[in-house]
Amino acid sequence: SQQGEEDPQALSIQEGENATMNCSYKTSINNLQWYRQNSGRGLVHLILIRSNEREKHSGRLRVTLDTSKKSSSLLITASRAADTASYFCATSNQGGKLIFGQGTELSVKP
Amino acid sequence: DTGVSQDPRHKITKRGQNVTFRCDPISEHNRLYWYRQTLGQGPEFLTYFQNEAQLEKSRLLSDRFSAERPKGSFSTLEIQRTEQGDSAMYLCASSRGREEANYGYTFGSGTRLTVV
Numbered sequence: 563s564q565q566g567e568e569d570p571q572a573l574s575i576q577e578g579e580n581a582t583m584n585c586s587y588k589t590s591i592n593n594l595q596w597y598r599q600n601s602g603r604g605l606v607h608l609i610l611i612r613s614n615e616r617e618k619h620s621g622r623l624r625v626t627l628d629t630s631k632k633s634s635s636l637l638i639t640a641s642r643a644a645d646t647a648s649y650f651c652a653t654s655n656q657g658g659k660l661i662f663g664q665g666t667e668l669s670v671k672p
Numbered sequence: 673d674t675g676v677s678q679d680p681r682h683k684i685t686k687r688g689q690n691v692t693f694r695c696d697p698i699s700e701h702n703r704l705y706w707y708r709q710t711l712g713q714g715p716e717f718l719t720y721f722q723n724e725a726q727l728e729k730s731r732l733l734s735d736r737f738s739a740e741r742p743k744g745s746f747s748t749l750e751i752q753r754t755e756q757g758d759s760a761m762y763l764c765a766s767s768r769g770r771e772e773a774n775y776g777y778t779f780g781s782g783t784r785l786t787v788v
Contacts, residue, residue: 595776602784604676604763605715607776650714658769659705659728660777662714 568651568663576671581638583666585651586631592654594627596636599648599665608649609636641670676780678764684786685754692750693783697766704747705777706739707763708732715763721747722769754787761785 569584587594593612597605611618611627611634618625624637638645648667652660677696685691697704702723707715718737719729723744733739736754741747751758761784765777 597776597779602761604779604781605765605777607778610776652714658703658767659717659720661717662707664714665712 568649568666570666571664572667572669574669574671575641577641577643579641579670581641581645581668581670583636583649583651583668585634585636585663587634587651587653587661587663588632589653589655591629594625594634595652595654595660596623596625596634597650597652597662599650601647605650638668641668643670643672646670676764676766676778678762678780678783680783681781682784682786684788687756687787688753690750690752691754691785692748693762693764693785695747695749695764695780697746697764698778700768701766701778702744702769703767704741705765705767706747706749707765709761709763709782710759718749751785754785756787759785759787 567586575581591613593610595610596608598608599605609620609623609625611625622639627634646669648665650662650665652662654660679694705720706718709715717730718733719739721741724741736752739749761782763782765779767777
């Protein structure tokens with residue numbers, strides 16, 4: 563079963579703009595991870611944030627986590643056409659398996 | 673090491689036939705996961721192994737599905753008597769067990785199954 567919802571389901575922006583995607587989840591977590599998937603391919607791990615962390619950066623990516631609201635956001639700054647892909651959040655509890663959201667489909671137009 | 677390998681990349685089969693998929697994880701990863709993904713949806717957990725032990729199976733994994741990981745190396749996922757509803761992308765991933773808290777999963781490119 564899916565852990566939660568991602569918002570928006572689809573996002574279309576111009577190259578150079580920032581893209582923000584949100585993720586909500588339902589249960590307590592050990593960590594939250596974001597993955598990227600190009601059409602018809604496997605998923606690529608982008609960034610992981612632990613439940614005791616509030617913000618994390620990696621290159622043009624910024625992730626925030628609010629455990630009181632059970633939500634996370636992924637910000638991609640200065641987007642490029644190559645960032646076009648689907649983005650998924652996934653939560654991990656003590657059991658170790660990841661539960662994925664429905665994903666946000668990002669389109670970056672040149 | 674070239675990452676997680678899945679074979680075949682694509683499989684078209686007739687309804688009622690059996691199919692088997694293979695996954696070769698990263699060699700030092702002791703955990704291996706199977707997920708299923710349909711169009712426009714996120715991956716859904718099916719089952720996972722720690723070494724050769726199958727630790728958890730989703731209710732999605734009906735009795736027509738079976739997974740094995742002999743000797744804790746590669747894994748196979750078999751679907752018996754395939755149905756059209758089994759058409760999906762089957763994804764395999766591996767991780768370093770507890771170290772996934774630092775590194776996340778490494779996914780293969782998936783096997784796309786089409787049941788006609």
